[in-house]
Amino acid sequence: MNKIINFIAFSLLLLSCSNTPEVVKPVVEPPVSNFAKGADISWITEMEASGRKFYDKSGKETECFALMKALGMNSIRLRVWVNPSPAYNNTADVVVKALRAKSLGFRIMIDFHYSDNWADPGKQTKPAAWNNLDLAGLKSAIGTHTTEVLTELKKNGITPEWVQVGNETNDGMLWPTGRASTNMSNFAQMINAGYDAVKAVFPTAKVIVHISNGYDNQLFRWMFDGLKTNGAKYDVIGMSLYPTFAPDYATGGWAKVNQQCLTNMNDMITRYNKEVMIVEVGMPWDSAAECKLFVSDIIAKTKSLSNEKGLGVLYWEPQAYNWVGYTLGAFDNSGKPTVAMDAFLP
Template identity: 85%
Template sequence: MNKLINFLCCSLLLLSCSNTSNNEVIEPVKETPISGFAKGADVSWVTEMEAAGVKFYNTSGQAMECMALMKSLGMNSIRLRVWVNPSPAYNNTADVVAKAIRAKNLGLRIMIDFHYSDNWADPGKQTKPAAWTSLDLEGLKSAIGKHTTDVLTELKKNGITPEWVQVGNETNDGMLWPTGRASTNMSGFAQMINAGYDGVKAIFPDAKVIVHISNGYDNQLFRWMFDGLKANGAKYDVIGMSLYPTYAPDFASGGWAKVNQQCLTNMNDMISRYNKEVMIVEVGMPWDSASECKLFLSDIITKTKSISNSKGLGVLYWEPQAHNNWVGYTLGAFDNSGKPTIAMDAFLP
């Protein structure tokens, strides 16, 4: 989904592991085995929201630290996006490390999502970082490798081992345009993927590398992309998908149930066609359609779990804690009082 959202002006990030007040509930450290089905959320906005004074509450109205709240709602995984040189500094290396420490201290599994941009990268926007604009393909590959290893090295120094690492975000037509635009240079895009893959494996050999594109219901798009990557020798472990059913062409005629079935068909095709695992790394529906969203989530979780040989790795909600029209985003799963809606019940055991 295109996330070209106009940000509110906020104060610069205070580099700390937590920005919570004394009356918030913070769970103690509990180790979680690195196995099993992933249920989680991308909460990358959390430090920016906290700096703006936003609070998060459980259903009883008690303030809680955001990631602890996600864990109490049945989630076991946290996804964090990385930007190269953003301004303000949210989602830069220091911010990502601070958030990852919080997730680690709660025993949560971690996914790192490299955008390879200074800001949003998505199907409609794959802009090179300002410092990389003059680089050719070889220079970009080197920059991808260095950025990837630099960020992951900082995580490793802080005792953090991500289970999954995305090399690019919603790369429906490649990344780092125009050089890595897949429709005009699939070979170049594949080489960029490999630069990221090699960078990940150099620091965390056991981390699973994800190539992520949106519209998980669109089998034609996925075949085009992954046929092209296969033909050009791309290296990766997992096919990642976004699934926002209200944006699907068939939503009007069949609702989320039809979209979910299309996604399941696509996931099974990806597994049989490329012998890869699959994972739904982003989902979302309007926060004020909570009952419908709960049904959607419960169904796609069940469908993903049903994939043979446990090759459906998990389902993650994108920024569910966004509430009260935070920067205009309305596909979260919290109400305007900062409490989770019943949609989040889908993640409970």
């Protein structure tokens, strides 16, 4: 999702309506072993280079990965771009961040965008170097890029637990060739090229296909019915969940959106016999108390899924404060975590 561009419109929506449900029942989390609680903090090296500092709740300066650990997180997600300029999120930058995560015992997710920059529902732009490739060439490029990045991680002793092949691919990736609404078969073949490359380097890593709007069951059925028909291979259905983006958010608040997401997750498990994972969540940083309730509730709902098929919940860039206009983090303007981050504590 084009988070940076679209947040302004939804901030205006927040000002015009009341978002807090009238009744919020206490959240009781069922015990689930090995549940992932974490964050995508891929901006971290760029933020540090710009001089950003991070502080614990008492105001003590703290290294960001260590701070995430202290806040109850056990997993880190890192995005990968092909040939970005500047070089943040390229292979070398990802390895640096993955080594920092590994040193603190974090579980690691790698998120391939298969683009030189942001890939989301509104844009899935081919890397410049791949622009003239046909389907066969794109499949080969996906395989080579995936293999090269994962092999470099492996050389550094890093074993990701999950790997996304594409980011928020609501309508496929590598447009126009892999646009799902135009040619679902092409998209499925691209997914398989990524899947095969992942398994060749890390056979036990779980491959995720990720789309946004986890409350939208119609979207998910359309996508995963299409991938099933076309023989796509994957292990986990990944979801983004930003409740303020839901069409009926103003009339139901996050509680309604979370309930829709729970219904959708259960349907995905039953319909496709797959595990599910909420790989991105976020709410406005200045709605921290409400955000804590939202995150605590979606964690509990994900844990409630049968046979522990709900793998985890990850916040998207919670540490981002005063940063490129992004307002859906969970730190205040002094660089300290808000109460929203308490949702991840044991």
